[in-house]
Amino acid sequence: MKTIVCAIQKGGQGKSMLCTHLAFLAAEMGKRVLAVDLDSQGTFSRNLAVQYDRQAAPAFGLFKGAHRPALPLTLTIKTKGSIAAYTGDRELVAVDESPALQPQALRTSLAAFAGDFDVCVIDPPPTLGKRLAAALIAADFVVMPFVPARESVDGLGDLMETIELHKQEHNPNLQVLGLLPNKVNSRSAAERRIMAEIAKAAPGMLLPMHIRERTSVSGAMAESRPVWAVHGGQSQRLAAEETRSACAHILKTVFKK
Numbered sequence: 462m463k464t465i466v467c468a469i470q471k472g473g474q475g476k477s478m479l480c481t482h483l484a485f486l487a488a489e490m491g492k493r494v495l496a497v498d499l500d501s502q503g504t505f506s507r508n509l510a511v512q513y514d515r516q517a518a519p520a521f522g523l524f525k526g527a528h529r530p531a532l533p534l535t536l537t538i539k540t541k542g543s544i545a546a547y548t549g550d551r552e553l554v555a556v557d558e559s560p561a562l563q564p565q566a567l568r569t570s571l572a573a574f575a576g577d578f579d580v581c582v583i584d585p586p587p588t589l590g591k592r593l594a595a596a597l598i599a600a601d602f603v604v605m606p607f608v609p610a611r612e613s614v615d616g617l618g619d620l621m622e623t624i625e626l627h628k629q630e631h632n633p634n635l636q637v638l639g640l641l642p643n644k645v646n647s648r649s650a651a652e653r654r655i656m657a658e659i660a661k662a663a664p665g666m667l668l669p670m671h672i673r674e675r676t677s678v679s680g681a682m683a684e685s686r687p688v689w690a691v692h693g694g695q696s697q698r699l700a701a702e703e704t705r706s707a708c709a710h711i712l713k714t715v716f717k718k
């Protein structure tokens with residue numbers, strides 16, 4: 462089982478959107494996908510399925526060791542593979558508050574499923590806290606979606622330091638796939654300046670693609686579908702192409718290793 466985490470300590474950057482599309486694409490490819498939603502808001506869970514039993518497989522259980530089997534999701538699209546989930550809810554806040562719950566516990570719990578799934582996608586909450594640490598300790602790959610705006614970019618240095626720290630101390634095999642610009646508005650000169658600054662400050666870290674800001678992307682998430690499975694015009698088709706090619710690029714690297 463290959464484990465991917467989409468990490469950035471700010472909300473609204475596209476973590477849940479990217480996790481959702483990675484899970485859908487992997488399932489379309491025939492993979493058995495395990496989705497782990499570590500955000501108490503449950504966005505990843507809701508993006509994947511219109512309806513699911515919230516009590517069946519809470520992600521909180523993964524930190525206590527006494528977890529139930531992952532919940533197989535009923536998807537809005539037909540796939541060769543499948544998606545099962547540990548869903549996010551408010552109980553997860555206890556992970557941050559209780560010193561007895563260790564970040565290493567997630568890795569241990571997930572190791573028990575190594576034979577049941579081909580890929581695990583983890584969506585952490587938007588903070589540099591224990592749940593992000595747990596995800597970074599458990600993952601094989603990390604990808605960082607970000608919106609090219611001043612306030613998002615200011616925290617990227619801290620994020621990369623955090624990733625480096627966990628890599629050195631707990632998870633030497635963690636592979637940093639890079640930064641994925643999301644909600645891009647190519648007409649903005651300020652944005653282009655920010656992208657040039659990042660390319661200079663973090664050479665080689667920018668992935669060779671981006672996803673533009675388009676309403677079809679948020680619309681697809683609201684319908685629990687990938688953007689390539691919603692009907693629309695030219696703008697939807699471009700959004701579908703960009704999102705699919707970003708996910709295909711990531712999954713190609715993940716399954717090559």
Ligand SMILES: Nc1ncnc2c1ncn2[C@@H]1O[C@H](COP(=O)(O)OP(=O)(O)O)[C@@H](O)[C@H]1O
Pocket residue numbers: 471472473474475476477478479504587643644645672673674675676677678679680682683
């Ligand atoms: N490329 C995009 N174009 C338009 N809306 C987007 C795009 N990426 C994400 N969104 C929307 O922005 C909001 C925040 O995205 P989300 O993935 O939930 O962020 P995060 O998980 O980082 O907090 C959601 O409503 C999502 O559907």
Ligand SMILES: [Mg+2]
Pocket residue numbers: 476477478500504505584
């Ligand atoms: Mg989210």
